[in-house]
Amino acid sequence: MESLKKYIRHVPDHPKPGITFYDITTLILDPAGFKAALDAMEGYARERQTQKIVCIESRGFLFGGALADRLGLGCILARKAGKLPGKTVSEEYALEYGTDRLELHDDTVQPGERVLVVDDLIATGGTLQAVCRMIERLGGLVCGIAAVIELSYLPWREKLKEYDVHHLITYDSE
Ligand code: AMP
Numbered sequence: 001m002e003s004l005k006k007y008i009r010h011v012p013d014h015p016k017p018g019i020t021f022y023d024i025t026t027l028i029l030d031p032a033g034f035k036a037a038l039d040a041m042e043g044y045a046r047e048r049q050t051q052k053i054v055c056i057e058s059r060g061f062l063f064g065g066a067l068a069d070r071l072g073l074g075c076i077l078a079r080k081a082g083k084l085p086g087k088t089v090s091e092e093y094a095l096e097y098g099t100d101r102l103e104l105h106d107d108t109v110q111p112g113e114r115v116l117v118v119d120d121l122i123a124t125g126g127t128l129q130a131v132c133r134m135i136e137r138l139g140g141l142v143c144g145i146a147a148v149i150e151l152s153y154l155p156w157r158e159k160l161k162e163y164d165v166h167h168l169i170t171y172d173s174e
Pocket of ligand 1: 019020021022023056057058059119120121122123124125126127128156
C-alpha cells in the first residue's frame with residue numbers, strides 16, 4: 001500500500017512552521033488512488049466484522065462515508081462541539097496548545113455493536129482516542145481503527161494500544 005504515497009501531497013510548514021501537512025485532497029482527486037485506498041479499508045473492515053462506521057470530522061467523513069456505502073452499514077459522524085443537532089456525548093482531548101472537543105449523537109451506537117473508527121491520518125492519536133472513548137461510553141465495542149496515513153515518529157501507539165489499528169501509509173520522519 002506504500003504505492004499510495006504517490007498520491008499524497010506534502011505541504012511543508014503548514015499550518016505552521018516546522019509541521020509537514022500530509023494532504024489527502026490529491027489522493028481523492030485521483031479516482032484510482034481513492035479507489036485503492038477504499039479497497040484496502042474495505043478489506044480490513046470486513047475482516048473486523050464491522051457493524052457500524054464512525055468517521056471523524058472532516059476528512060474522515062470522505063473515507064468513512066464511502067466505506068459505509070460499500071459495506072451497507074450505518075454511518076455515524078464524530079463532529080466538533082456544537083455541530084450535531086441532537087442529544088450528544090462528548091469528549092475533550094488535548095491539542096498541542098489547549099484542548100478541543102468532539103461529539104457523537106448518543107442514540108447511534110447500540111450496546112455490544114462492533115464499531116470501526118475511520119480518519120485520514122493518525123498523528124498523536126488524541127482525536128481517535130477521544131472518539132473510541134465515546135463509543136465505549138455508549139456500550140459499543142471498537143473493533144478497529146482505519147486511517148490512510150500514520151506518522152510513526154509521533155507517540156500514538158501508546159494512546160491507542162488497546163485497539164487494532166490499520167493504516168495504509170507510514171511516514172517515519174517529517
Ligand atoms: P491527532 O489527534 O494528533 O492524531 O491528529 C489527528 C487529526 O489531525 C486528523 O484528523 C488529521 O486530519 C489531523 N492532522 C494532524 N497532523 C496532521 C498532519 N501532519 N497532516 C495532515 N493532517 C494532520
